[in-house]
């Protein structure tokens with residue numbers, strides 16, 4: 001794999017500084033200060049938890065290790081990274097730490113110093129404003145600050161969100177890798193799934209595949225749901241026996257994290273490798289929802305309009321399948337689609353799976369079924385990376401409520417619905433980067449029925 005070079009921390013700091021200045025902040029005599037995450041232990045024990053850097057700190061430093069601080073001078077455009085000095089007896093447990101020179105070769109900083117030099121550095125720079133995040137402790141800065149140092153905890157989070165929303169080429173390259181590795185793992189699951197084995201085996205296989213290909217961890221806990229579990233949106237038990245009948249579906253929502261950048265991918269496929277009956281009809285509806293959205297997305301498009309477009313295709317499909325009946329206008333007026341497509345179309349993704357910047361400041365949520373869970377409400381811009389994840393599910397509690405409501409029940413063919421209930425649900429999710437004229441799909445797992453069937457037929461079931 002070709003080296004990407006250093007993570008562009010200084011460019012990110014400059015981008016955040018510009019956002020602060022655009023929001024009315026001063027460039028001269030202002031600094032950004034953040035402390036990176038530290039090791040933590042499980043509950044009241046000394047068992048160390050797996051370490052993962054805090055996303056904002058990673059964005060401004062590229063440091064994946066615990067115990068660092070950063071200081072960025074907006075006027076001087078100077079990024080200083082400051083590791084904590086390791087006490088001599090710690091070396092026995094953790095090994096010899098890299099030297100400042102080693103770190104300088106590894107990270108994109110103007111200067112490396114130890115964290116105990118923070119008070120002296122601050123005294124030398126004498127900034128008037130210190131931007132930081134609300135919960136940031138300032139103990140490492142010492143007590144003898146230059147007088148009149150104003151600590152601003154109000155503006156940095158918004159500036160970071162604005163900067164992180166639009167990915168640069170380095171970030172897109174990392175997300176390409178996260179998607180490539182995760183896509184390969186999804187293919188492995190399709191090939192190795194066996195009727196009557198356990199959801200656990202697929203869960204473990206996904207982790208094994210992405211880890212051995214270079215991901216440090218998963219981007220989120222995988223969802224592996226067989227049969228009716230495919231309709232549980234945040235199912236995470238992943239411990240049930242997989243379906244015993246070949247037409248029954250398995251939904252896998254899983255993604256690896258590569259150098260702190262996430263992939264978020266969902267595929268749904270029949271355990272026996274061939275789509276048939278109600279499962280096939282449902283799959284075709286969801287695939288057409290995704291395709292309709294992908295045809296439209298480009299800079300300037302409103303995300304909520306894409307959600308509504310997916311919803312229209314969903315309702316059309318449910319009518320064609322005779323699950324719903326009546327006039328299309330009335331079906332939308334009564335939000336019948338949200339019974340089957342109850343979540344949002346997708347979200348921004350980056351250092352976090354549900355990344356920052358979904359709602360511009362002051363933008364309210366839309367108080368409508370389905371839409372109120374939309375994780376993003378803004379116009380698409382070049383450089384954003386978003387998930388497109390339509391779904392259609394038969395969720396017993398939502399269906400039972402609808403059938404008990406005489407207004408809603410009038411639009412449902414209860415006998416047809418009963419045939420579809422055992423199918424569970426289908427979701428298809430890809431990560432796409434918005435380009436100048438459209439999008440580029442970072443996810444490469446097959447999703448056409450013929451492709452999935454060919455792929456699964458080539459494996460022995």
Ligand SMILES: [Mn+2]
Pocket residue numbers: 264347387389429
């Ligand atoms: Mn997602």
